[in-house]
Amino acid sequence: MSDTTERPAEKPAERPYILHMFTATPQMSPFDVNMAADAGYQIIVPYCNVDAGMVANLTQDAIFSRGPKGVARTGIFIGGRDVMLAADMLDTARKAMVPPFEVSVFADPSGAYTTAAALVALAERHLGKAYGMELGGKRVLILGGTGAVGRVAAAMAASLGADVSIGSHTDQARAVRVSDDLNQRFGIVTKGVGTATPAELRAVLGEAEIVLATAIAGVQVVTREDLEHARRLLIAADVNAVPPEGIAGVNVMNDGKPIEGVPTTGGAIGIGALAIGNVKYQVEHRLFTRMRTGGKPVYLSFPQAFDEARAVAAGLG
Template structure:
């Protein structure tokens, strides 16, 4: 007689996606699916106080074997809130009921990681220098990517200025906020007027443009004031280019019009985006296949970005 007993079906990979915003990013949903998650469920309008209960609902329903095929992703737009939610999810775990958690609000952790890792790579390759001690100006620095890039660069010993096109008070508030949160030292500067911008550019060795898409924050005549510039990097892929002379395709190409005696190089949005994509994919894969729970925030994103950048040759 044949054995007609059905073998239990293999448990699917489930990803629960939390965001405080009205909708989850389609980009992140696609990335999760491409990384092998089979059931992807977004939870929108999630407040920080809801994370612990949602997490425990996710871990206790599948048993110790099922939790190894379960993950939590934290999105949204607020980098500080996402860090708090990641911490809340971790604290809600009850081993052996424990799942992996990955936070990447607005893609800011992985984008900033790619940005800083590429700057670090090109600084060493083209100039034989380290980021530590370099004067870094972050334009659009009060936004999500700018804040995280500031924290990463400052943690490496860079002298970081966070710029706001609104006013000095806004820049100082954001600088103070991330300094307290991450135990780093940055300062806020105003780029509200052309004179303010040019004064800030005149001091900078590294300029990172993390402003909103479609806005040029440094024009050709502004760039002429960046007399110490080594590297300019721009995350904006929407025309016009955020920094004049830094095309989206640039990956270490000299910047025309830069006044630096030894020349300056540019890193464009597509080069940064290529590394960002690989970092996010790898972190989703690590969640799903690592064999034990992992908690992935911007330090882990930066480690992964450095590994990707090192492999570029």
């Protein structure tokens, strides 16, 4: 006897959330892959050694294959190590869209956008909380400022009206080149300074009110002896989580703790790598989630990362 019982029609399976991850480097960062998965992406595909000329074709391959409902569940992430190249790749991807075939794109090369956003947002928060001051007009020195995080932090601080000096432990010429490039690209004003010798470093430390250390991990860029010259210092923040401390006296756990040995009348406070990392993590998670759940395509670069970091910092109390 045949079974003639009618069965309810099966609902079509929901389309999975797919994230295409482009990087100019030989591998995608496992950190970013984990963050994307934790934000709800179900299929994550890295594309390595991607140059700028490949981005438009890859983007259009991603948008035309799924239909309007599918593109709503599709995203593109741009990683790598070059912060300017990542910004250009995001712009290329955006121009390759053909609405309604359009997906969200998020750039965060080496985590530089979200890390710099967390760094500057926390400096701004503590400046207001401890001193009742704004970042605009303050003298900001960025040590290791020619690297990825330093460049983005410089652009963010300068956009708020800070007087930004970009320091290079290699030579002043390199710092000037980086400063000129940032100024031209973003319409801001920064300057390059040399910090290769103790005398050079101590001279610029003596004028700085805020010091942001963004040098490579495991290198101390400011010693106790150097700090004795920081006569105007209000805040010192350090993204280095690997011993020794990037700035002497600024422990990775610090989040507004006074720094010993600073010759200012009111003292100075430190912000360590774990406090910065906590905000960075929240920012990256929020931006990945915004891509996936926002309902319409978004393009997320360092301005959006900074807005998100300021919101996270404000909620810290």
